[in-house]
Amino acid sequence: MAHYEFVVLGSGPAGRRAAIQAAKLGKSVLVVDDRAKVGGVSVHTGTIPSKTLRETALNLSGWRERGFYGRSYRAKQHIGSEDLAQRMSKTFDYEVSVLEHQFARNGVAIAVGKGRFTSPHALVIAREQDGAQVEEHVTADKVLIAVGTVPYHPPNIPFNGTSVVDSDDFILHPRVPRSLTVVGGGVIGVEYATIFSALDVPVTLIDHRPELLEFLDREVIDHLVYLMRDRGIALRLNGEVERIRFAANGAPICVLADGRQVSSELVLFTAGRVGATATLDLAAAGLEADSRGRLAVDRASFQTSQPHIYAAGDVIGFPSLASTSMEQGRAAACHAFGAPAACDDQRPPYGVYAVPELSCVGLSEQEARAKGYSYECGVARFRETSRGHIMGMDNGILKMICDRETRKLLGVHIIGEGASELIHIGQAVLNLGGTIDYFVENSFNYPTLAEGYKVAALDIWNRLQAQSAQVVALHAEIPAAVPPESPRIAGAG
Amino acid sequence: MAHYEFVVLGSGPAGRRAAIQAAKLGKSVLVVDDRAKVGGVSVHTGTIPSKTLRETALNLSGWRERGFYGRSYRAKQHIGSEDLAQRMSKTFDYEVSVLEHQFARNGVAIAVGKGRFTSPHALVIAREQDGAQVEEHVTADKVLIAVGTVPYHPPNIPFNGTSVVDSDDFILHPRVPRSLTVVGGGVIGVEYATIFSALDVPVTLIDHRPELLEFLDREVIDHLVYLMRDRGIALRLNGEVERIRFAANGAPICVLADGRQVSSELVLFTAGRVGATATLDLAAAGLEADSRGRLAVDRASFQTSQPHIYAAGDVIGFPSLASTSMEQGRAAACHAFGAPAACDDQRPPYGVYAVPELSCVGLSEQEARAKGYSYECGVARFRETSRGHIMGMDNGILKMICDRETRKLLGVHIIGEGASELIHIGQAVLNLGGTIDYFVENSFNYPTLAEGYKVAALDIWNRLQAQSAQVVALHAEIPAAVPPESPRIAGAG
Numbered sequence: 009m010a011h012y013e014f015v016v017l018g019s020g021p022a023g024r025r026a027a028i029q030a031a032k033l034g035k036s037v038l039v040v041d042d043r044a045k046v047g048g049v050s051v052h053t054g055t056i057p058s059k060t061l062r063e064t065a066l067n068l069s070g071w072r073e074r075g076f077y078g079r080s081y082r083a084k085q086h087i088g089s090e091d092l093a094q095r096m097s098k099t100f101d102y103e104v105s106v107l108e109h110q111f112a113r114n115g116v117a118i119a120v121g122k123g124r125f126t127s128p129h130a131l132v133i134a135r136e137q138d139g140a141q142v143e144e145h146v147t148a149d150k151v152l153i154a155v156g157t158v159p160y161h162p163p164n165i166p167f168n169g170t171s172v173v174d175s176d177d178f179i180l181h182p183r184v185p186r187s188l189t190v191v192g193g194g195v196i197g198v199e200y201a202t203i204f205s206a207l208d209v210p211v212t213l214i215d216h217r218p219e220l221l222e223f224l225d226r227e228v229i230d231h232l233v234y235l236m237r238d239r240g241i242a243l244r245l246n247g248e249v250e251r252i253r254f255a256a257n258g259a260p261i262c263v264l265a266d267g268r269q270v271s272s273e274l275v276l277f278t279a280g281r282v283g284a285t286a287t288l289d290l291a292a293a294g295l296e297a298d299s300r301g302r303l304a305v306d307r308a309s310f311q312t313s314q315p316h317i318y319a320a321g322d323v324i325g326f327p328s329l330a331s332t333s334m335e336q337g338r339a340a341a342c343h344a345f346g347a348p349a350a351c352d353d354q355r356p357p358y359g360v361y362a363v364p365e366l367s368c369v370g371l372s373e374q375e376a377r378a379k380g381y382s383y384e385c386g387v388a389r390f391r392e393t394s395r396g397h398i399m400g401m402d403n404g405i406l407k408m409i410c411d412r413e414t415r416k417l418l419g420v421h422i423i424g425e426g427a428s429e430l431i432h433i434g435q436a437v438l439n440l441g442g443t444i445d446y447f448v449e450n451s452f453n454y455p456t457l458a459e460g461y462k463v464a465a466l467d468i469w470n471r472l473q474a475q476s477a478q479v480v481a482l483h484a485e486i487p488a489a490v491p492p493e494s495p496r497i498a499g500a501g
Numbered sequence: 502m503a504h505y506e507f508v509v510l511g512s513g514p515a516g517r518r519a520a521i522q523a524a525k526l527g528k529s530v531l532v533v534d535d536r537a538k539v540g541g542v543s544v545h546t547g548t549i550p551s552k553t554l555r556e557t558a559l560n561l562s563g564w565r566e567r568g569f570y571g572r573s574y575r576a577k578q579h580i581g582s583e584d585l586a587q588r589m590s591k592t593f594d595y596e597v598s599v600l601e602h603q604f605a606r607n608g609v610a611i612a613v614g615k616g617r618f619t620s621p622h623a624l625v626i627a628r629e630q631d632g633a634q635v636e637e638h639v640t641a642d643k644v645l646i647a648v649g650t651v652p653y654h655p656p657n658i659p660f661n662g663t664s665v666v667d668s669d670d671f672i673l674h675p676r677v678p679r680s681l682t683v684v685g686g687g688v689i690g691v692e693y694a695t696i697f698s699a700l701d702v703p704v705t706l707i708d709h710r711p712e713l714l715e716f717l718d719r720e721v722i723d724h725l726v727y728l729m730r731d732r733g734i735a736l737r738l739n740g741e742v743e744r745i746r747f748a749a750n751g752a753p754i755c756v757l758a759d760g761r762q763v764s765s766e767l768v769l770f771t772a773g774r775v776g777a778t779a780t781l782d783l784a785a786a787g788l789e790a791d792s793r794g795r796l797a798v799d800r801a802s803f804q805t806s807q808p809h810i811y812a813a814g815d816v817i818g819f820p821s822l823a824s825t826s827m828e829q830g831r832a833a834a835c836h837a838f839g840a841p842a843a844c845d846d847q848r849p850p851y852g853v854y855a856v857p858e859l860s861c862v863g864l865s866e867q868e869a870r871a872k873g874y875s876y877e878c879g880v881a882r883f884r885e886t887s888r889g890h891i892m893g894m895d896n897g898i899l900k901m902i903c904d905r906e907t908r909k910l911l912g913v914h915i916i917g918e919g920a921s922e923l924i925h926i927g928q929a930v931l932n933l934g935g936t937i938d939y940f941v942e943n944s945f946n947y948p949t950l951a952e953g954y955k956v957a958a959l960d961i962w963n964r965l966q967a968q969s970a971q972v973v974a975l976h977a978e979i980p981a982a983v984p985p986e987s988p989r990i991a992g993a994g
Binding site: 021059060063099102103329330331332334335356357358359367394395397398399426428429430431432433435436437439440441442446450451452453454455456457458461 | 887948
């Protein structure tokens with residue numbers, strides 16, 4: 009029976025990073041994954057394919073050029089499933105080959121099969137080989153559970169892999185339906201709804217909640233909702249899918265609890281994912297998952313209730329982002345082997361790869377209000393920056409929230425092309441303790457979208473000055489400080 | 502005779518920002534510009550049109566998609582002058598209307614005509630009106646000279662406005678020649694050479710110096726030179742254009758001092774610009790320009806040798822960037838009227854809108870070496886980030902330079918799509934005194950190009966750790982700290 013110092017279940021961002029980290033510390037490491045190829049949800053059905061799909065859709069549709077050439081502009085007239093599949097398989101093969109190479113280079117062993125516990129320190133890995141079931145037994149000093157999630161299948165939804173599918177089914181066989189219903193207004197649902205709308209597919213988005221993406225600033229979400237409706241996406245909020253029936257021609261029809269019905273060629277169900285822990289036999293390890301298959305951990309060490317068993321990534325729940333999962337995996341491996349982990353990531357950015365992108369860091373306005381801050385907000389519209397105009401952007405905003413007393417940046421929320429990149433400027437100022445004066449006092453390349461930071465900061469600056477000037481004016485004839493000019497279009501105001 | 506508290510000569514970024522700033526301070530302001538419409542070089546022949554041309558070229562050529570669809574991919578088969586002109590005139594009209602509106606809203610008066618000094622406090626503005634020459638006399642408490650530059654016309658170059666043109670001629674009547682020779686390897690020359698190469702025009706770039714863009718890091722420029730040659734751009738460095746002769750069919754042929762000859766349909770001369778001060782009668786104001794038409798100023802107050810006359814923008818020389826010109830204009834107006842100017846912009850970013858973009862902030866490696874720093878460098882390749890791969894980027898690097906002792910960031914240099922936006926992340930960390938540990942400890946949205954910062958910082962981090970581990974190993978058996986893993990492709994190493 010083989011023994012490893014570290015056995016990692018799952019090869020997604022958390023498992024992968026943890027495995028390499030432990031190997032760099034000189035430990036013997038085995039990664040177990042039941043897929044034919046390594047990579048986890050992120051490579052196979054999650055982050056990478058959906059972002060590749062997004063980029064492909066934007067390229068083929070000519071989306072980025074429509075601001076100039078009009079809404080009916082298309083770079084390619086007919087966009088079919090083969091267009092999507094070709095580019096995605098290219099990216100997929102590349103990512104997998106890079107990962108396999110990285111494991112090999114770092115001496116990480118890989119076992120293909122389904123892993124499950126037989127005791128807290130022992131596992132069995134089962135796989136089919138030449139038609140027979142093969143089992144391999146291993147023992148481990150430390151274990152990391154990084155198995156990710158699988159789509160939740162509620163009993164009232166008749167998944168059939170063809171006209172009613174979950175997001176994992178869908179991305180493995182992407183196609184362009186004549187019409188699409190997306191059930192679930194979370195990150196995945198909003199991404200797919202907007203991507204297919206960019207391909208001019210009629211889309212209906214159904215969610216049982218009254219609002220989309222609750223963790224984002226409401227003003228930014230209002231902007232998103234406006235754009236989605238403007239694009240023709242039908243939103244059915246407060247809409248509970250009671251059942252799905254099929255028309256005579258086989259087309260699925262979602263029947264909502266309030267009697268509304270939505271018919272389309274394809275239903276994509278994205279409402280919820282559950283931890284992929286059902287087959288791990290957690291009880292044998294002395295562990296128990298919650299009702300959604302998730303494991304509770306100490307959020308500093310990533311230890312489960314069994315101190316030698318760690319869990320990281322989507323299987324421990326929010327935020328379920330590839331970027332934070334990597335950091336969790338690294339921190340878990342460092343803790344497991346007594347190495348210092350320089351992980352100071354208090355306020356990570358969040359990215360939603362919808363069309364357009366959304367991204368945020370720090371507090372939203374509603375959170376700042378709930379926490380009792382005395383705050384001020386500023387907003388920049390990208391179409392008012394020169395680069396936005398040059399690129400033909402007719403939408404997108406950058407919203408900034410700061411503390412009125414200390415002027416420190418509290419949060420940045422962006423919707424618009426490039427949001428997921430631009431957010432890191434605000435993240436740096438936020439996490440290094442900067443104030444809105446940083447944006448006022450420093451110059452930005454011209455023309456750029458990043459100038460939106462300056463516009464939003466000046467929006468706040470001018471408002472704070474006006475307010476303090478009023479206060480001063482009550483007491484004495486002291487002239488107020490000079491508001492620097494906004495850079496809206498070449499720096500004039 | 503009208504009197505103004507502030508007369509501003511020129512309505513480019515520096516003049517415009519200064520005028521609005523002074524108006525906000527309650528001063529009477531007159532802007533003088535001899536163009537039919539306001540805006541200065543930036544709107545008419547500089548920053549805005551050339552960036553619009555660039556964006557148009559990238560869209561029409563399908564440049565961004567070639568990584569996936571191959572080098573011969575074109576979004577539009579034939580790209581003609583009318584394609585360029587249409588989009589540029591749209592952007593141009595918009596920018597001008599925004600500026601005129603801004604002046605009107607802030608109560609800034611505009612005089613169309615050529616301004617010149619008659620005494621240190623008096624000017625005359627001359628213009629043609631209904632066929633007659635009209636002169637208007639004004640006096641001013643303070644004056645700002647922000648007239649910008651005009652292309653330098655050396656006597657040995659036979660400019661004819663058709664086949665031998667300067668960059669101002671060219672952008673006013675853009676066209677797609679069958680072949681192009683660009684003389685001058687500065688910012689403008691490199692931008693046009695690479696933009697037209699993206700349109701598959703055969704391009705030759707001639708410069709008398711041995712290297713391009715001397716203010717940028719050599720490793721980044723080496724990357725640029727490789728890409729330019731790879732695209733088929735012929736570089737003729739150390740190449741002095743002695744004269745231009747014309748072939749029988751009228752095509753211009755550049756004859757170099759060493760005998761080399763370069764023939765093309767069009768010669769675009771970008772070698773140098775001179776301050777547009779020749780017609781200002783500076784002597785009447787008690788001022789004198791240098792041999793290149795430029796004015797010397799105090800770089801903190803922007804005062805010329807006449808304390809009530811200021812100069813800002815391209816007319817005072819380096820760096821001649823729209824972004825810094827705006828800050829100079831604002832600082833000059835604030836100083837002129839005794840207002841505090843919160844201008845702390847010690848290390849602005851520089852952007853070159855070539856294909857691909859280049860941008861930098863802080864020190865280059867050669868500067869760090871010259872200043873005697875003990876430094877370390879790290880490099881990330883964008884094709885090694887997941888987003889770079891998804892976007893089909895096959896080139897581009899991010900280079901980071903830090904102080905070995907303090908670990909503080911000294912400089913960032915980027916070549917690649919999005920460089921001018923991405924640089925602001927490094928700028929924030931640099932100007933807020935951050936170290937490379939900032940990039941190591943914080944997570945980045947995945948997938949993004951911004952992850953290049955993490956890859957480059959880890960490159961440095963690992964090298965510094967390895968070096969300190971060697972030192973420690975000489976003394977005791979203390980294990981070295983753990984190198985966190987690089988996020989190259991989903992965070993594995």
